[in-house]
Amino acid sequence: MTPRPRSRAHRSRVGLLAALSGGGVLGSLGRYAVGAAVPHPTGGFAWSTLLVNVTGSFAMGVLVVWVLSMDRPHPLLRPFLGVGVLGGWTTFSSFALDARTMVTAGHGLLAAAYVVGSVVVGLAAVGLGVTLGERTFGPRP
């Protein structure tokens, strides 16, 4: 008995899973490497997390404008790059844990600066990415 041929829907689900997992692995390993390359003392300012979150936010701004500018974007492009790579590269959970670690180390003001700074600089980075993206690929529809 020959095995039943795989359906198109099955193949596309496998492709989606591969794009999401593969992208998430790439982004997360990158974030892990940044954390190892830019260490900070316990309770210190988490520069590595700020770095991945700000650069990832900038890239997300560019990515969304780029994908929206395409007539027929590949269906796996946004799952791979947006959810996988950039979702793996950036992190909210470490951001929250960093803030807790700073507070429990007695650096409450530093934690406040870290939280506010991450949000403000992250938003500015998205805006910059969107603006540069629209200059390159044209305004969003």
Added chain:
Amino acid sequence: MTLTSALLVALGASVGAPLRFLVDRWARRHSRAGTTLGTLIVNLVGSFLLGVVAGLPDATSWVLPLVGIGFCGALTTFSTLAFELWVFLERREWKPFAATLGISLGAGLPAVWLGWAVAAG
């Protein structure tokens, strides 16, 4: 950073990223367009779980890279949250902007504390 821990991070991330996608798709089906429910859910759950992992009194060495850095890191996202907030700003939609930011910080940060407290017992 060792090869073993990198493999554990990769393994956790390979599960976290698809799960994030599923939660997001579920949330889009069950909430009004324009809400950021999916992002809020993954960020709150991931922050709680990272708190648990980091607060475990005698965790074995593989738990933090696998569950904390890999799974929780890929499940949660800062870039999508920032983009969703930016869109609210662009459209001058102050209420959803304030609500999304307020819930993310007001619940996401305590979620880590809660997870840690649960784990530490």
